[in-house]
Amino acid sequence: MDAIIQTFQLTKKYKDETIIKPLDFSLKKGEICALIGKNGAGKSTFFKILAGQQMPSSGEIQLFGKSGKEIETAKRRMAFMVETPAFFPDFTAVQNLEYFRIQRGIVDKKRMYEVLEIVGLAHEKKKRFNDYSMGMKQRLGIALCLLSSPDCLVLDEPINGLDVEGIMEIRKLLRKLNQENQITILISSHILTELDLLATRFVFIKNGVIVDDLSRELLEEKSRKQILLTVDDSAKTVQLLERAYADIQFKVLPNQEITIQNYVERSGEINRLLVENGVMVKEFSIKVMNLEEYFLGLVEEDTHD
Template structure:
């Protein structure tokens, strides 16, 4: 499979603080890879090194198999949105893109209308940028990334600050670019439930280190199910559970809710044990843990 981005022992130090520890990472053609980490985990630093905004302290970056001086040419096949692009507030979308087209030496003028069509802004001919919603601004940012017809997009927090509708529009747009235009995508966010609907691969980063790298299938398997029950006496229920299952993993939440992380397949027996022992069970269900909970467990070092 073609490797689009490859880093070898990539490291970044600011003053004496090591922000990115030696990092090996690759993005394969066709993937939508989500880079997931809390704010300050090092996501933006990695993206800025890939785009050339920051120089690595050590290590190497290859883009489309090219490294060193040759990466400048390879970068033309990439579209980066690391920070919100600076658009002219009084310009329309087409006027803004025309400015960047000339600045970047892109020959085909009609490319502007193609990308506005792709991001669904073609009908907004007269609207000025300052009157755009946050979602429209993000879509114009992606249109700018697409001007040079890239094979790969690198997007840092493209859904940050968007409402539910804006998030859905960006998700649909990225899926369309991946499926119809075969554009590979590296995207970061901390809105994990969204990424679960988008990405094919999940890379978790904590303090500049990759702590896990999972396919969608593996992640879905790991986002294990748990039992959630609501009882009238959580303390009594917990005692009964510990007596019956010495290695049970559970949490007591507010409002007498208990979640049990193992013994999911024994749910019927657990329910019967509590009822037979005089605990009133008001709610009993099996639910899947979402990516958010899995991720928090991972980056905070708590075993799920």
């Protein structure tokens, strides 16, 4: 598979603080890759470095296998929506795109109408940008990205502030661009349930470090099942579990709840162990984790391994 973006030991420091620690990352052709992390994890900084809005402190970036002076040419095959684009409020969609088309030296005038058709704004001929809904504004932002016919889109929080309908429209649009137009997508969002519905790969970043990198299949396998316990004495339960299973992975939650991430196939045995040792098990169930829970398990500090 061809790598579209590759970084080698990429870092970013501000004064004494290292925002991005030596980062090796690659984005392969055809992927919809979700970059997931809390605020301040380094996502936006990473996107700004890729877009050329910030310079890395050290390390190397390759785009489509090109680096150094050749990277600017390769960057023309990319489109970035890292901050909300500044459109003219009194212009229509066509007027706005016409301005950017001329500014960017895109000769083909037809392309404006094609991209408005792709993002579902072709019928909004007279409406001024100011009167657009948030979802329409984001779709025009994506239309602007598509103006130069890129092979790869890098989108930072494209569904931020959208209502349910707007979110659904953007999801459908991105899926269509990926499947029908073969556009590779790198995306971040706080709305993990949406990324779960969209992405083919999930990269988790914490304090500027990639802590996990999973395909959809692997994520589904890893997050498939866990045991959920409610007991009368979580401290005693933890002792019993650690004594019986050396490599048990669990998390203690409030209200005497415990989740166990492995040994799911030995759930009956675990239940018996607790009951025979005087722990009152109020609830014992096996639940499927979603992306959000998997993410929290990775980034919270109090996970036991």
